[in-house]
Amino acid sequence: MSTNYVRITPLGGLSGIGKNCTVFETERDIVVIDVGLQFPDEELLGVDLVIPDIAYLQENQKKIRGIVITHGHEDHIGALPFVLQELGAPIYATPLTRGLIEVKLRGAQRDAAQLKTLLPGSQITLGDFSITPYHVTHSIPDAVGLAIRTPLGLIVHSGDFKIDHTPIEGEALDLAALARFSAEGVLLLLSDSTNAESPGYTVSESELVDTFEQAFAAAPGRIIVTTFASLLSRIQLVIETAEQFGRRVAFAGRSMEQNTRIAHDLGHLRYPPGTMATLDQVNRMPDDEVCIVATGSQGEPNAALARMAQGRYRDVQLKEGDTVLISAKAIPGNETAIHRNVDDLFRRGANVIYGEKAGIHVSGHAAQEELKLVLNLLQPRYFMPIHGAYRMLQQHANLAMSLGFDPEHIFVMENGDRLKLTHHGAEMEESLELDDVYVDGSLVGDVGATILRDRRALAAEGFVIARVALTRGMQLAEEPEIISQGFVWIPDAEDLITEARQAIRKMVDSQNDDDAEALGRRIKRRLEDLFYNETRRRPVVIPVVTES
Numbered sequence: 446m447s448t449n450y451v452r453i454t455p456l457g458g459l460s461g462i463g464k465n466c467t468v469f470e471t472e473r474d475i476v477v478i479d480v481g482l483q484f485p486d487e488e489l490l491g492v493d494l495v496i497p498d499i500a501y502l503q504e505n506q507k508k509i510r511g512i513v514i515t516h517g518h519e520d521h522i523g524a525l526p527f528v529l530q531e532l533g534a535p536i537y538a539t540p541l542t543r544g545l546i547e548v549k550l551r552g553a554q555r556d557a558a559q560l561k562t563l564l565p566g567s568q569i570t571l572g573d574f575s576i577t578p579y580h581v582t583h584s585i586p587d588a589v590g591l592a593i594r595t596p597l598g599l600i601v602h603s604g605d606f607k608i609d610h611t612p613i614e615g616e617a618l619d620l621a622a623l624a625r626f627s628a629e630g631v632l633l634l635l636s637d638s639t640n641a642e643s644p645g646y647t648v649s650e651s652e653l654v655d656t657f658e659q660a661f662a663a664a665p666g667r668i669i670v671t672t673f674a675s676l677l678s679r680i681q682l683v684i685e686t687a688e689q690f691g692r693r694v695a696f697a698g699r700s701m702e703q704n705t706r707i708a709h710d711l712g713h714l715r716y717p718p719g720t721m722a723t724l725d726q727v728n729r730m731p732d733d734e735v736c737i738v739a740t741g742s743q744g745e746p747n748a749a750l751a752r753m754a755q756g757r758y759r760d761v762q763l764k765e766g767d768t769v770l771i772s773a774k775a776i777p778g779n780e781t782a783i784h785r786n787v788d789d790l791f792r793r794g795a796n797v798i799y800g801e802k803a804g805i806h807v808s809g810h811a812a813q814e815e816l817k818l819v820l821n822l823l824q825p826r827y828f829m830p831i832h833g834a835y836r837m838l839q840q841h842a843n844l845a846m847s848l849g850f851d852p853e854h855i856f857v858m859e860n861g862d863r864l865k866l867t868h869h870g871a872e873m874e875e876s877l878e879l880d881d882v883y884v885d886g887s888l889v890g891d892v893g894a895t896i897l898r899d900r901r902a903l904a905a906e907g908f909v910i911a912r913v914a915l916t917r918g919m920q921l922a923e924e925p926e927i928i929s930q931g932f933v934w935i936p937d938a939e940d941l942i943t944e945a946r947q948a949i950r951k952m953v954d955s956q957n958d959d960d961a962e963a964l965g966r967r968i969k970r971r972l973e974d975l976f977y978n979e980t981r982r983r984p985v986v987i988p989v990v991t992e993s
Contacts, residue, residue, distance in 0.1 A: 448472055448573055448596045451866045453635070453829065454877065457481065457497040460835045460859045462639070462777060463520035466497040467831070469593060469600070474572025475508040477534070478591065478602055479515055482523030484743075484776060496524035497860075498879040503531055510571035513563070513578075514538040515604035516588035517545040518675055526550055527882075535559035537569060539578070541587035544707040545675070565589055565619070579622035581606035584650075584809025585675045586615050586713040592622070597866050598632030601823060605637050605832065607808065608815040611651040614678040614713065620822070627823050633866065634825035638833035640810035641841035647815060648807040650678050656804045657686045657770075666732035666766030668692065669795075671742040671750045672773050674700040676809075677708050679772055680738055684720060687736040693722040697761060698740025698749035705738075724760040732766060742773035744782025754789035765794035772805045777834075813844055820845055827871050829856045829864060907931025908985040909976070911968055913949055915992045919956065919964075922993055925949040932976070932984040941979055948975055961990040 448471040457464030463483030469476045483495040502509060512534050514522055522542065526549050536559060538546060543560055550558050563569065565580040573596055578589035583605045593600040601623075610617050640647060661668060668687075672679045687694045696702050708714040727735045739761075741750025750769070752758035769790050775783050783799075790797045798805060811819070820828070828850060830841035835857070842855045854871070856864050861879040865872055912926040925946045933941060948971050956964055965988040972986045 449867060451573075451595045451597050451600070452874070453600075453633070453864045453866070454501070455831065455858060455860050455862065456499065456501070456879065457483070457860055458520075458832050459838060459862075462834065464495060464497055464524070464860075465521050465832060466499075466524070467602070467635070468502065469574060469595075470505075470508070471573040471596070473508065474510050474574060475502070475505055476510055476571050476574045476576070476593075477502065477512045479521040480512060480524045480528050481518070481520040483520065484778065494523065494883070496527050496882045498882050499528055499531060500879075501877055502528075506532060508572075509534045510574070511569075512536045513569075513571075513576060513591060514542050514546070515591065515602070516583055516585050517542040518585055518605070521605075522546055522549065526554065529554060529558060533557075533559075535561055537561050537563040537576075539563050539565070539587035539589060540711050541585075541708060541713055544711060545704065548703050548707065563589070580616055580619045582609045582612050582615070582618045583607065584673070584678065586677055586708070587711075592626055595632075595866075597868065598826075599626060599629055600633045601626055601631050601635070601825070603634070603636040603819065603831075605639065605810060607640075607647045607811045608818065609647070609649045609651075611649050612678065613650045613654075613682055623819065623822050631823045631825040633827040633829060633871075634820070634823050635829045635831045636816065636819060636841065637810055638816075638830040638837040638841040640808055640812045641816060641830070641833060641837045641844065643808070643812040645812055645814055647810065647812045650682070650807055653679075653682060653805065653807060654686075657682055658689070660768070660770055660798060660805065661686050661690045661692070661736075664733075664768035664796075666764075666768065667727075667735040667737065668768050668770065669737045669739055669750070669753070669761075669763075670770045670772055671739045672771075672806075673742060674698065674704045674740055676773070677704070677713055679806075680705060680708075681714055683736065683738055683772075684714070684716065688717045688720045692734050692736040693727060693730065694720055694736045694738060695722045695724045695727045696738050697724060697753075697758070701738060701740045701749070728760070737761060741786070742771055742783075743776055743779040744784075744786040746782070750790075751786055754786050754793065756793065763790065763793040763795050767793075767795040769795045769797045769799075770805055771797065771799035771803075774801075774806055774808065816841060816844055817848060820848055820850070827854045827856065827866070829858060835859065906982050906984045907933075908987060909945075909972065910987045910989060911945070911949060911972060912989045913953070913964075913968065913991070915953070915961065915964075915990065917992060919953070919961075919992070921950065921953050929984070932982065933980070941976075944979070945972055945975060948972065961992055964988075965990040 452470040454468040457466040465479040465481040467478045568577045575594040577592040581590045590604040591602040739749040741748030830838040838857045842857045861877040863874040910928040914922040916922045927942050968988040969986045
């Protein structure tokens with residue numbers, strides 16, 4: 446088996462949080478690591494999700510040997526239902542991750558999917574690539590990093606990880622495997638940079654035990670805990686703490702119910718006898734015997750907690766004496782929605798415990814000292830920080846340089862950049878041009894920059910429709926009609942509307958053999974200038990010129 450190069454191309458996961466997707470390629474074969482989504486920021490009006498641009502994979506479909514998934518978070522598996530509509534390839538995932546993927550795929554798509562189980566320590570061969578997963582500790586069970594053996598040498602992909610010697614669920618990171626890789630010799634390390642700005646070590650999940658016990662002991666009534674539905678170690682901690690304080694636990698929210706069912710079936714969640722209940726059951730119990738674990742830690746408007754906060758969740762009505770624990774860190778861009786939710790919770794009389802100072806959340810990603818340990822242990826020839834905003838990638842690169850790594854061997858990249866490894870070394874190639882692909886309802890990729898620009902203009906400035914009815918002789922058949930939404934309140938802007946009608950009449954009277962379309966363009970330009978000069982605002986002007 447020989448090849449002249451191995452190329453690494455991130456289609457997502459860099460210069461932002463989420464949308465993780467990396468392509469490993471030789472002359473003959475392609476392996477894709479993760480196919481995740483990103484949640485939209487506030488500027489992406491109406492957009493539900495952002496997924497990677499897979500045009501390059503579509504062009505090279507015949508070379509794809511498989512998709513390997515490191516763990517079951519949305520930013521690593523969430524784009525699969527959309528990507529599988531365009532690509533056909535076997536998907537390799539650990540048991541829990543596979544179960545979470547199966548839930549996301551529906552009907553014929555799930556039947557057609559080639560899902561294969563991946564176990565730490567096992568080996569799969571995908572063309573020129575031989576891949577061995579190894580166990581890592583993260584905020585979801587069954588997470589793995591990958592040892593990718595290529596004809597040019599060993600590449601290690603860390604996945605998302607932290608070094609937690611006392612995890613609540615599962616085993617600690619397999620440092621022995623890293624030591625073996627180091628002895629074998631590591632050509633390239635791709636390592637998680639999400640927490641590269643944080644000094645020291647990431648706090649162990651077990652450190653939360655005391656904090657949760659204190660919160661449960663102080664709560665006089667019902668306790669409602671919200672966290673990520675995939676943060677199963679946290680959910681396990683809540684269940685065990687509830688049992689300790691004589692409370693029964695119910696789940697609220699579809700993804701919470703689905704994920705916990707799959708995790709329990711696979712042995713990743715343990716329910717002490719008599720602890721679990723339905724929402725129906727806990728509603729009939731004394732308040733100090735109730736604990737509800739709900740979706741909605743990011744302020745999602747249709748999640749269970751947001752609906753409780755707004756009084757529209759049928760099964761749970763908040764009241765004085767309830768305690769709400771928000772056990773999650775805000776994903777960048779979600780802060781406003783989370784704070785709005787907290788306000789609504791307080792308004793309904795709940796005591797809300799939230800934020801970093803509350804001490805009820807720890808990260809699932811390695812901080813600086815853990816990142817240094819992995820770099821020192823593996824001693825890769827080349828290093829590529831992954832998974833993070835550009836500042837995080839650069840901070841991770843700075844850590845490597847502080848340990849003595851050659852700056853010429855460190856590659857801080859962006860999505861679409863391409864790193865080529867050969868027998869002679871490593872070099873950057875011409876980048877791919879990538880576009881974010883937006884999911885808007887049932888539409889995938891139909892919403893682009895132009896539509897988003899129009900939406901922003903409509904949201905900021907409103908719109909004006911100018912309806913102009915003409916005779917066959919291109920004269921006004923009736924008075925021009927001005928309709929405004931989000932721009933001005935017409936009853937209070939009579940002078941401006943009158944001026945707009947007069948401008949239209951003058952253009953109709955002075956037009957020289959214009960057709961309706963050309964006249965419409967002139968009306969649009971004239972009204973845009975008029976409205977800006979009078980109001981310093983630029984509404985979207987839509988002329989509707991008809992002939993009868």
